[in-house]
Every structure is written in C-alpha cells, then in structure tokens.
Amino acid sequence: MATPGAGGNLQAKLVLLGDMGAGKSSLVLRFVKGQFFDYQESTIGAAFLTQTVAVNDVTVKFEIWDTAGQERYHSLAPMYYRGAAAAIVVYDITNTESFTRAKNWVRELQRQGNPNLVIALAGNKADLASKRKVETEEGQSYADENGLFFIETSAKSAQNVNEVFYEIARKLPKAAPAPQPQGLNLNAQGRTQPKRSCCSTS
Amino acid sequence: MCSAELFLNATCVASSEELKIYKKRSFEAQRQSTQHAAMASAESSGEQASSGPTGTYEVVYIKDNVSVHPSPLANERISGRLKLIKQGQSVFLTWIPYNQSGIADDSGLILSPSEGAPVTPPQAPGRKDKDRNLYTIRAVSLSEIRSIRRHTPTLGWNYIIVVLTTGLAFPPLYFHNGGVKEFLGVLKEHALLVRSAEDANVYLVNDIQDPLQRSLTSLDLPEAVTPVRELEPLEEERVSAQEGPDEGGSALQPLVVSRRGPEGGVLDRLPQKHVDPLRDASIHILTQFSKVTRFVRDATTQLSGQNDRPLARSGMLGLPERAPVPPPVAPAVQRQPSAGLGEALPGRGAGDAGAGSRMEEDKDEPELSSLGAFELVDGLEEESPALVWGRPRPPPLGAEEWATFLDSEGRVSDPAGLRKRVFHGGVEPDMRREVWKFLLGYFPYESTRAERKALQANKAKEYEVLKGQWQSVSEDQAKKFAKFRERKSRVDKDVVRTDRTLPFYAGDDNPNVEALRSILITYSFYNFDLGYCQGMSDLLSPILYVMDDEVDAFWCFAALMERMASNFHRDQNGMHSQLLSLRKLVKLLDPPLDDYFRQVDCLNYFFCFRWILIHFKREFEYDNVLRLWEVLWSRYLSDHFHLYVCVAVLKRHRRKIMDEQMEFDTLLKFINDLSGRIELEGTLRDAEALCRYAGDAGVACMPPAPPPTDETQIEGPEG
Numbered sequence: 001m002a003t004p005g006a007g008g009n010l011q012a013k014l015v016l017l018g019d020m021g022a023g024k025s026s027l028v029l030r031f032v033k034g035q036f037f038d039y040q041e042s043t044i045g046a047a048f049l050t051q052t053v054a055v056n057d058v059t060v061k062f063e064i065w066d067t068a069g070q071e072r073y074h075s076l077a078p079m080y081y082r083g084a085a086a087a088i089v090v091y092d093i094t095n096t097e098s099f100t101r102a103k104n105w106v107r108e109l110q111r112q113g114n115p116n117l118v119i120a121l122a123g124n125k126a127d128l129a130s131k132r133k134v135e136t137e138e139g140q141s142y143a144d145e146n147g148l149f150f151i152e153t154s155a156k157s158a159q160n161v162n163e164v165f166y167e168i169a170r171k172l173p174k175a176a177p178a179p180q181p182q183g184l185n186l187n188a189q190g191r192t193q194p195k196r197s198c199c200s201t202s
Numbered sequence: 203m204c205s206a207e208l209f210l211n212a213t214c215v216a217s218s219e220e221l222k223i224y225k226k227r228s229f230e231a232q233r234q235s236t237q238h239a240a241m242a243s244a245e246s247s248g249e250q251a252s253s254g255p256t257g258t259y260e261v262v263y264i265k266d267n268v269s270v271h272p273s274p275l276a277n278e279r280i281s282g283r284l285k286l287i288k289q290g291q292s293v294f295l296t297w298i299p300y301n302q303s304g305i306a307d308d309s310g311l312i313l314s315p316s317e318g319a320p321v322t323p324p325q326a327p328g329r330k331d332k333d334r335n336l337y338t339i340r341a342v343s344l345s346e347i348r349s350i351r352r353h354t355p356t357l358g359w360n361y362i363i364v365v366l367t368t369g370l371a372f373p374p375l376y377f378h379n380g381g382v383k384e385f386l387g388v389l390k391e392h393a394l395l396v397r398s399a400e401d402a403n404v405y406l407v408n409d410i411q412d413p414l415q416r417s418l419t420s421l422d423l424p425e426a427v428t429p430v431r432e433l434e435p436l437e438e439e440r441v442s443a444q445e446g447p448d449e450g451g452s453a454l455q456p457l458v459v460s461r462r463g464p465e466g467g468v469l470d471r472l473p474q475k476h477v478d479p480l481r482d483a484s485i486h487i488l489t490q491f492s493k494v495t496r497f498v499r500d501a502t503t504q505l506s507g508q509n510d511r512p513l514a515r516s517g518m519l520g521l522p523e524r525a526p527v528p529p530p531v532a533p534a535v536q537r538q539p540s541a542g543l544g545e546a547l548p549g550r551g552a553g554d555a556g557a558g559s560r561m562e563e564d565k566d567e568p569e570l571s572s573l574g575a576f577e578l579v580d581g582l583e584e585e586s587p588a589l590v591w592g593r594p595r596p597p598p599l600g601a602e603e604w605a606t607f608l609d610s611e612g613r614v615s616d617p618a619g620l621r622k623r624v625f626h627g628g629v630e631p632d633m634r635r636e637v638w639k640f641l642l643g644y645f646p647y648e649s650t651r652a653e654r655k656a657l658q659a660n661k662a663k664e665y666e667v668l669k670g671q672w673q674s675v676s677e678d679q680a681k682k683f684a685k686f687r688e689r690k691s692r693v694d695k696d697v698v699r700t701d702r703t704l705p706f707y708a709g710d711d712n713p714n715v716e717a718l719r720s721i722l723i724t725y726s727f728y729n730f731d732l733g734y735c736q737g738m739s740d741l742l743s744p745i746l747y748v749m750d751d752e753v754d755a756f757w758c759f760a761a762l763m764e765r766m767a768s769n770f771h772r773d774q775n776g777m778h779s780q781l782l783s784l785r786k787l788v789k790l791l792d793p794p795l796d797d798y799f800r801q802v803d804c805l806n807y808f809f810c811f812r813w814i815l816i817h818f819k820r821e822f823e824y825d826n827v828l829r830l831w832e833v834l835w836s837r838y839l840s841d842h843f844h845l846y847v848c849v850a851v852l853k854r855h856r857r858k859i860m861d862e863q864m865e866f867d868t869l870l871k872f873i874n875d876l877s878g879r880i881e882l883e884g885t886l887r888d889a890e891a892l893c894r895y896a897g898d899a900g901v902a903c904m905p906p907a908p909p910p911t912d913e914t915q916i917e918g919p920e921g
C-alpha cells in the first residue's frame with residue numbers, strides 16, 4: 001500500500017515481475033542509479049532498492065522489489081508482491097514467451113483482489129526494434145482490455161524508464177488513497193508516523 | 203582491489219596457459235612458477251599483498267636433506283625438505299619427505315604424462331610411501347610450537363626436536379647438510395625465540411612472560427576457553443533453565459584460563475570430551491604418533507630428564523598418560539555441545555544466553571575485560587577481525603604435499619586426512635584441477651591412477667552421447683519441441699550474463715561461454731526432470747574455470763548437483779529446509795538475534811536465500827569463492843558447513859542489524875549489499891568455531907537428507 005510518510009509524502013511498495021531476462025533489474029538500475037550493464041547478472045532471490053520521485057507537490061518514495069524471473073521461483077513471488085501499491089510487469093518485445101508470461105503475471109495480480117493496485121505493463125528492449133516479436137499494438141490492446149498502464153521501454157537507451165515510474169507515482173494517490181490513521185491530510189507536514197524513522201524521505 | 207586482480211590474472215594464466223604445458227613440467231618448476239606469481243603479485247602491490255587474497259604466501263626458509271630416522275638402519279632414513287611458510291601474519295613449519303628414498307632432492311617427483319599426478323619412482327626396499335608419509339609435517343603454525351631443542355652430538359648429524367604446545371613432539375629432524383643454527387636464525391625473525399634458562403639448547407618459541415600477554419595469546423587457542431555451561435537449549439527449555447540457580451552460578455567460573463598457567467596442565471584437567479575435538483589440530487599429529495610413539499617417548503624422556511620446569515609448565519609430563527589417541531578424524535560434530543568457546547561468542551555471554559538477566563551480564567564483563575578477553579571476544583562483530591577461534595589457517599595444499607596423500611598407485615590413502623587438510627587450508631590454484639575431482643566425488647578416493655584414466659575415457663564418451671542428444675535435434679524437430687526450445691533459451695539468457703567481466707568468460711564468441719552453454723543444456727538432458735534453473739550457471743562457472751575442460755567440468759558439475767539438486771526443486775523443499783535449519787542454528791548460537799528476527803517478522807530467513815542457493819557465489823571475489831567452495835566440499839566438520847558460514851556472517855553484523863532496526867526490506871538490501879565485502883578467512887574461522895561449539899545441538903538443526911528429484915519436482919509450464 002502507499003502509505004503517507006513523514007512530511008506528507010508517500011511511500012509506495014512497488015514490485016517488478018516478469019520473465020527471466022526481460023530486463024526487470026535493468027529497468028530498476030536505470031531508474032535508481034542511471035546505469036545499464038550488458039551483462040547484468042540474473043537476480044537470485046530478490047533485490048530491494050529505493051528511489052524517490054516528486055510529482056506535483058508530493059514526493060513518492062518507491063520501495064522497489066526486484067524479483068527473480070524464472071518460473072521455478074514463482075512460489076516466492078507472493079512474498080514480494082503482497083501489500084504492494086504498484087507493480088510493473090515486464091516483458092521483452094523480442095520474445096513472445098515473455099509476453100505470455102507477462103499476461104500470466106497480470107492475471108495472478110488481479111486475482112489477488114487489490115482493486116487499487118496500480119499495474120504497469122512494460123514492453124522492454126524497445127531499442128531492439130529489428131528483433132521485435134511482439135508488436136506495440138498487441139501490448140497496447142492487452143493493456144487496454146485489462147485496465148493497465150502500457151508503455152514500451154528500453155533500459156539500455158533509457159527510453160521511457162523514468163516515465164513508467166512517474167506515471168505510477170501520479171496514479172498512486174488517486175488509486176490508493178493512503179490510510180490516514182490520525183485522520184491527517186496527505187499534505188500535512190511532519191505529523192504522521194513514518195514507517196521507520198531512519199528511512200524517512202522528507 | 204588491485205592486488206586481487208593481479209592475483210586473479212596470475213591464476214588465470216596458470217590455469218589456462220600453463221595447464222597446457224603443466225603435464226610436462228616437474229612439480230618443482232610448477233611450484234616455483236606459482237611462487238613467483240604469488241610473489242610478483244605481492245611485490246607489485248606492496249603492503250596489500252599480505253592482507254590480500256587468500257592464496258598469497260611466501261616461503262621464507264627452505265632446507266633440503268633434513269631427515270627422519272625411523273630406525274638405526276641407514277636405508278630406512280627418510281629424507282625431506284624443511285620449510286617455513288609465511289602467510290599473512292602467520293608462519294607455518296612443514297617437513298615433506300621426498301618421494302624417493304635416498305635421493306637428495308625432490309626432482310624425483312615427476313608428473314605422469316597422462317594426468318599430471320605424481321608418479322612414484324621405484325621404491326627403496328622395505329619402505330613404502332605410506333610409511334614415509336606418516337612422518338610428514340603438514341603446516342604446523344609456529345603458534346602451536348612450544349619449544350625446539352637442538353642436539354649437537356659429537357658423532358653424527360645435528361638434529362632438532364620440535365615440541366608442540368600440546369606436549370607432543372615430532373620425531374627428531376636430522377640436518378644432514380648442517381644448518382641448524384641458520385634455521386633457528388630464520389625462525390627468530392618470525393617468532394619470539396627464547397633460550398630456556400635451564401637448558402641452553404632448548405629454545406622456547408613464543409614464550410611470552412607477561413601474564414596478560416600470555417592470556418591473550420592463549421585466548422587464540424581453543425583450549426584456552428573452558429566451558430562454563432552446557433550449550434543453551436532452545437527457547438522452550440531455556441525458560442526453565444532460568445530458574446535453576448546452579449546454571450546461573452556456573453557463570454562465575456573463570457571464562458578464560460591460560461593454557462600455560464603456573465599450575466600447569468589445565469588441559470589435563472579438562473574432561474576428555476572437551477579436549478579431543480578442540481585439540482583437533484593435533485589429532486592428525488597424534489594419529490601419526492600413535493604409530494611412532496617410540497619417538498615421542500624418546501623425545502619426552504630426553505627432555506624431561508633435562509628440563510623439568512618448562513616441561514611441567516607445558517604439561518608434557520602428562521604425555522604418556524594422555525597418549526591414547528583420538529580417532530583419526532574425530533567427527534567433531536558428534537561430540538557434546540558443551541565444549542569450549544561458548545562464552546567467547548557474543549550473544550552467548552552467560553547472562554544473555556541463559557538466565558538472561560542483565561545483572562549477570564554486567565557482572566561478567568569486567569571479568570572478561572580483566573583477562574583482556576572482552577575486546578577480542580567482541581571482535582567477532584562487525585568488521586574487526588574475529589579472534590574467537592584464532593588458530594591461523596594454514597597455507598593451501600600444494601603439489602608436494604598432495605603427493606604425500608597418494609599411494610604408489612595414486613589412491614588417496616587417507617581421504618579423511620585430505621578432507622581435513624582442505625577444510626583448514628584449501629588448495630593451491632594449480633592443484634584444484636586435480637583435487638576438486640575428488641572433493642566433488644567425480645573421482646573416487648580409492649581409485650588408482652589407471653582406473654581414473656579409464657573412468658575419464660568412459661565419461662568422455664558418455665558426455666559426447668548426452669551432448670549429441672540435443673545437438674542432433676533438427677530445426678524442424680525443435681519447432682515441435684517447445685520444452686527443448688524453452689530450456690535452451692533459458693540457458694542462453696543466463697550464460698551470456700554469467701561472470702562475463704572475468705577474463706576467462708569475457709569477450710564475444712568466447713569458447714568458454716560456449717562450453718558453459720553446452721554443459722548446461724547437456725545437463726538438462728542428463729537430469730531431465732530437474733532441467734535448467736537459474737543459479738546453475740553460477741555454480742558451473744567456477745568449476746569450468748578450474749577444470750578448463752568441458753567433459754571434466756560437466757561431470758564435476760553433475761556430481762555437485764547430486765548434492766545440491768534440491769535447492770532447485772519446484773516446491774523449494776531444499777531451500778525451505780535449509781532456511782529452517784539456519785533459523786534453528788541462529789536460535790542456538792545467537793538467541794538475541796533470533797529474538798530480534800522474530801520481532802521484525804523475519805524468521806523465514808529469505809534474506810539469506812541467495813547465500814544458500816548458490817553457496818555465496820555472488821558474495822565473494824571469484825578466487826575467494828573457489829577457496830570457500832573447496833572448504834565446503836571437504837565436508838569435514840559438516841555437510842552443511844555453509845549454514846554455519848551464514849551464521850558467522852550474520853553474527854559479524856548482528857549489532858548493526860539490531861541497532862538500525864532493520865526489517866525485511868532493509869535487511870535484504872543490507873545483506874545483498876554485503877556482496878564483495880565479507881572477509882573470507884575470518885568468517886571461515888568463525889564458522890568453524892560456531893560449528894564446533896554447536897556440536898550435537900548443531901547437528902540436530904541440520905536439514906534432513908534432501909529427497910531425490912522426482913516427478914513432483916519436474917518443471918511446470920516453463921518447460
């Protein structure tokens with residue numbers, strides 16, 4: 001859930017799901033550190049990173065869970081998407097299997113029954129146009145049918161990477177009005193209890 | 203950083219280029235080149251080298267023609283080479299017999315053209331390799347040496363007798379070419395050498411007069427710490443233990459006793475069950491000496507006749523009574539959990555562990571401090587080097603010493619001894635190619651050189667058949683074979699991002715990347731039910747790097763997977779049971795940390811998932827991964843030693859974890875970010891200490907034998 005942090009800012013748990021090699025870690029790395037590696041190692045278990053963005057008057061601190069893509073580790077995924085405010089489901093536009101798996105992830109997330117979960121569908125590796133196997137329209141129409149936000153990205157060229165996260169940030173407050181334990185306004189300064197004082201982002 | 207790279211390059215060259223000519227070289231040449239490589243790296247990176255990669259060491263003294271005389275018969279003399287080897291701050295003494303009796307240098311050690319293993323030249327009558335190897339002195343740390351006695355008989359050669367702190371002595375070492383004085387001279391540069399007041403021919407090694415210093419030194423040694431109480435039971439029982447005043451009262455016993463206390467023989471008073479496993483260092487020596495007690499007696503009488511006082515202090519007079527020898531490889535894991543150390547571990551302070559009262563803990567601290575122990579004890583945490591166990595790890599197993607493990611037909615005559623040696627010191631880079639095959643179970647220890655050659659030939663054929671199975675799948679066939687396509691594509695995705703920054707796997711069209719791919723696809727056909735799973739490429743990469751041969755690497759990998767397959771089972775049973783074991787171990791060895799993890803709801807230990815799945819492959823520099831793995835594969839103290847390594851690392855950071863109130867997310871990030879920042883040797887020492895301390899209680903935490911891979915573990919939709 002997106003929860004109000006200190007200073008009226010949001011903390012939002014975000015999870016990345018998608019087939020192995022689709023580029024989940026690369027997208028996160030590009031977003032958080034502005035880096036890209038051709039030889040990005042596979043993710044074993046999961047990784048956790050944070051990054052804060054400002055949208056309008058609110059800053060959103062993303063607590064990002066980057067998961068391992070292989071189907072074999074599927075049983076661990078719920079641990080990471082449980083309680084998430086947002087998910088980015090990633091596929092590789094040069095690989096139809098990864099698109100199939102993306103759809104499976106979307107179905108699974110929708111079954112979790114959090115109507116406020118913001119789901120983005122990212123067709124990654126857009127820079128590899130010559131090897132494209134999944135057309136933009138396919139991704140777009142699937143997203144439309146399922147009420148997802150769709151965008152094609154490239155972690156390599158940085159195309160649309162920040163956009164995914166900003167768009168999610170914009171959708172968050174609307175989609176997931178944060179529980180306001182003390183009845184406080186989102187923008188009220190410094191009165192809400194941060195989840196952890198050491199990690200407050202204000 | 204710089205030295206690590208240099209070192210890596212050096213090993214790289216050794217394993218890819220040199221291996222091709224390796225077979226034609228003599229051992230000595232091989233060893234020298236290794237030494238040069240190590241030294242070159244040491245020189246060029248200055249000071250860093252000594253604290254740098256684990257393999258860096260330096261031979262500070264070599265003396266040829268130093269002999270053992272098992273009998274008065276001249277033809278029974280065993281000639282060998284005496285060495286002092288320096289690694290980091292520690293110096294080790296070794297004496298390795300030549301393979302060929304009576305030949306004055308070890309150029310007699312030649313390599314078989316077929317497999318690079320030493321071939322024993324014709325034997326001198328009446329003395330087999332095995333007997334010769336009985337006398338081998340394998341890397342004894344100077345800190346384990348009590349004294350050296352010099353003998354200068356008017357007739358015959360000068361000799362020395364090395365007496366260990368445990369009271370045991372090695373057989374006399376005769377210097378056929380003279381040079382005892384020079385030896386002592388070199389020794390003096392590396393250890394405190396003091397002439398005994400009673401006998402000018404006895405040199406006391408490391409004899410530190412200052413009592414505080416002495417207790418500090420003895421702290422390094424396992425014997426120094428007496429057990430205060432039985433290992434704490436798990437929580438349920440702990441509650442009731444709180445009420446017992448007896449348990450609480452025992453905390454007042456001295457925590458640390460100097461081994462060389464004036465009353466002498468603290469060791470002798472310890473019940474045997476405490477002493478045996480902890481005096482592990484001497485077990486090997488003891489075993490040898492059970493067969494050569496004559497020497498011990500000689501040495502003892504000679505010395506005790508002339509040197510009553512120092513002997514009394516070192517407890518040597520008790521020797522004959524203590525002579526009963528523990529089993530050669532005392533399976534330490536089977537012993538009582540109460541032995542030693544406990545109180546030296548953070549979180550196991552008497553107060554904190556059992557009765558749990560703050561008062562008691564406070565009471566203990568000054569006592570510890572007054573013994574100079576507290577700082578050392580606390581050193582287990584955070585970055586400071588851990589000194590709880592403190593025995594320096596010996597240098598890695600080298601070619602000469604490896605040769606002593608083989609009988610004339612190439613069988614490993616003492617597998618347990620080998621595993622123990624590897625556990626403690628690892629293997630020199632050049633020797634891994636050979637030794638790993640045994641450690642992994644590809645080569646049976648009892649196989650002869652000829653049998654192994656045949657085995658390899660068969661395995662090469664078998665591999666070709668397996669590889670042919672998928673290579674012969676035609677394009678049309680593949681179109682209708684989704685499972686195959688998926689499997690291949692998954693391997694393809696991973697091999698191109700496995701250790702590509704390493705020179706061995708770098709660059710486009712690298713044949714090693716291709717070999718990695720072939721092996722993994724072949725394996726997924728060989729073990730079709732298991733298939734390919736992420737993490738496997740990490741496990742294979744170091745094996746292929748070391749083997750530098752596709753066939754050998756495949757079979758070594760397959761052997762490793764025999765042990766690790768359950769890590770990759772679909773239902774994660776292998777991982778779950780190990781994570782559960784880890785949880786039990788932390789509960790056992792660090793109850794406050796366990797409590798903390800419970801509070802923050804982290805008892806699933808998933809933050810250690812990567813550590814366990816691929817055995818710390820991502821956590822250390824490559825050469826340290828190699829070292830860690832051979833230690834794990836030695837399976838000397840435990841088949842699950844990696845779990846103790848997990849505890850050791852967690853313990854080093856427990857304070858930070860708890861102070862910063864890390865929760866699952868921050869904890870996972872913290873743990874992942876430790877990658878590349880864990881000091882290996884100290885961690886291994888801690889893990890060893892923890893494992894020995896845990897004893898039977900630790901064994902009880904271990905995961906059950908994993909179920910074999912069956913249909914329930916086969917892949918689902920992924921193929």
Ligand SMILES: Nc1nc2c(ncn2[C@@H]2O[C@H](COP(=O)(O)OP(=O)(O)OP(=O)(O)O)[C@@H](O)[C@H]2O)c(=O)[nH]1
Pocket residue numbers: 018019020021022023024025026027037038039040041042043044067068069070124125126127128153154155156157699736
């Ligand atoms: N050309 C191109 N390559 C990319 C892009 N994103 C990722 N890659 C490459 O694709 C491979 C896999 O990327 P990762 O980010 O590791 O994929 P992942 O989804 O995290 O994979 P797992 O951790 O195995 O689940 C790496 O070699 C990346 O360099 C991209 O936008 N364009």
Ligand SMILES: [Mg+2]
Pocket residue numbers: 024025026041042043066067068069
């Ligand atoms: Mg990843």
